[in-house]
Amino acid sequence: MLSLPLSAFRLLHPTAGLLALLGLLVPLLVYLWNRRPAQVVQVGSLRWLETAANRRLRRLKPEQLLLFLLRAAVVGVLALAVAGLSWQEPAPPVRGQVLLSPDLLTSPALAAVRPGIDSLRRQGYELRQLRRGFPRVPARTWASLASPTPSLTDSLRALLPADNLWMRAQQAADSFPSRPLRVFSTAALRRFEGPRPALPANLRWQLVPTPDSARWLQAAALVGADSLRLLVGRSTEDGTTFRGLMVRRPANGATVRVAGLPGVSYQTKANGAQLRTADSTMVHVRATPVRVWLLTDAAYASEARYWRAAVQAVSVGLAAPLQLTAATQVPTVPLPDVILWLKDAPLPTAWQQTALPGTQVWRVGRGGGQAVGSTFISTNTQTAVAIRRLDSLTVTTAETVWQDAAGRPLLTRQALGAGTLYHLHTRLSPGWSALGESPALPALLLPLLQPPVAPIRLLAHDQRTLDPHQLLTTAAPAAAPVATADTAPPATDLRPWVVLAALLLFGLERLLSLRTAGRPLTATASI
Incomplete structure (x- = not known):
């Protein structure tokens, strides 16, 4: 049997409906005071007339009671129409979301948190991946991960989607508003790029320890x-x-x-x-040394000192010997591995064809720049470095490698022939930034100056972990899941159907009333 919950019905104007219910007094008064028209009855004695009148007043007419109920029903249904009766579809139950980082799904560390995740699934939580689109993890796939095997090597794990988990968590909070979110991820620092976003109170994050x-x-x-x-x-x-x-x-x-x-x-x-x-x-x-050319002019003489010291510090982390050449003229073909272009002159157009895979060209901020007074915190070092000035160059096709605390591009990367062009939108000199004097600079440059395959290998083995204190939220977590849906389903206006029901009841009342009025009255008397 289909049952409709009364809580699904809504009244848009309840006050007007209550006032309209006062109309029930009309059929009640009609029922109590209605009298048939007087008829002359020839009787031989007045005592028979008095007896007939008393009997008529005491008699309860079934037709009159049914008419009263029909008239009251018409008034009541019209009162519902005035009140604006509507039907609100019950909101679907809000389901919490369990979000797993892709690297955790392929890690043996998943077994440590699997019982807790299974407990959440039994409570109605949906299991999804913390990556683009937040795809669901089917029950069959989840069951197959019960006994993970070391089928993925470290190099293959490095090729997994290296999403920024900060960004994905913010997207999850926007995609599932007002829902309880439970995020499980490894504590690998390489998965957390840039500044920490503001995490909502309904999101709880659990880090899973990685190998020591x-x-x-x-x-x-x-x-x-x-x-x-x-x-x-x-x-x-x-x-x-x-x-x-x-x-x-x-x-x-x-x-x-x-x-x-x-x-x-x-x-x-x-x-x-x-x-x-x-x-x-x-x-x-x-089999060959790493060749670095430092091309500069008099305007960048002080800047060249910082770059020379930074490259020499980076050479400690290179397997091949470093060959640093300071020059003022453009190098001949073949181009060296790294070119530090500290000039205001434009790059030679011929480099678009001569730059080979692995060739890197670095440029720094030009002109006077603009004061920003910002900071830069790298995931590699977790050290805050002051950024004082940035240039105004904007390249829409470039990929952002570093950005400051305000989200402005600090280091961008784009193709230069078959090689790579890096543009540092600040400088290493103290007037522009504190990068030149920061001990973190060699660690920042080393992954970029490595051969093309080396950064992938470094990421595959990087075991640095995120400080758990960065996951703490300032607001208290929600005490219970929110019982409302993300978007309330539309309500169905029932007033046209209520008015139609009133018309049908009114027609039935008129039919019964005419039938009762046309019935002949019979009376008997003895003389």
Whole structure:
């Protein structure tokens, strides 16, 4: 049997409906005081007339009671029409959302929080991924993750969508307003880019611990004819360090002994030598030094000092030797690995064709710039650096690599032929920023100046974690889920149907009234 909840009915004008209900007094008065027209009855004695009148007054007529009920119903239904009766569809129940970061779905650490997630699912929470579109995790897929296998290597995990979880959490709060949100993610610092957004009170974030440390082979280079320089990285939740190691160049197919890195073999190919690690990662052995040209003029002499010191500091983290050349003329083809263009002159147009993959050209802010008084906090260092001035150059096709606390582009990247053009919208000199004097600058430049494959390998092993205090919200969490839907369903106006029902009742009342009025009256008397 279909039952309609009374709470789904709504009155748009309840006061007017109450006033209209006063009309019920009209059929009541008609029912109580209605009398039939007097008729002359010939009787032989007055006592028979008195008896007939008393009997008529005491008699309850069924037709009169039905008429009263019909008239009262007509007035009551019209009162509902005046009050604006409508039907409000019941709001669907609000379901909480469990959002899982993609890297957590492929991590063995998922087993630690799986019981809590299953408990939320039994409470009606939906399971989604914390990435673009927030796709649902089907029950079959979730069941298959009950016993995760280490099928993904670290290099493959690095190719997963490296979404900025700060941005995705803000999008989730906008996409599921007024819903309880539970976010589960790894604590990997590389997933949190830029400043922390304002998290709503209905969002609770739980970080899942990552492995304590990782050790890997970052890069390798040939030094001389019989030596290899290996760059071994080690990352913990506190930071990432690199250690240079010199080993003897082995024969083809031989094993290279590296402490903490078993199973490293040396192989020679047609395109050069490479090292194969135990997890099948191939590390190219660079045979040439890293060539850096510093092109400057008199206007950028002070700026050149900071760049020279920064590049020399970065060379400690490079496997190949650094070859830094300071010049005033454009280098000849082939172009070096890195060109620091500290000039106001435009870049040579020929570089659009001669820049090879891996070639980087760096430019800095030009002109007088504009005062901003901002800061820059990098995810790599978590150190605030003062930004005092920015140039006014705007490149719509460029990708933002760094941005200041106000969201303004600080370092952008775009294609230059087959290479890359970096534009630093400030300078390293103290009048523009504190970057030149910051000890964090080498760590900021190292991932960018690495060979193309090296940053991916670095991200795959980066074990630095986010400070959990950054997830604390200033507002108290909601005590209970909100019981209203995101968008209330539209209400159906029932007034046309109520008026139609009133007309039908009125027609029935008229039909019964005419039938009662036309019935002949019979009376008997004895003389």
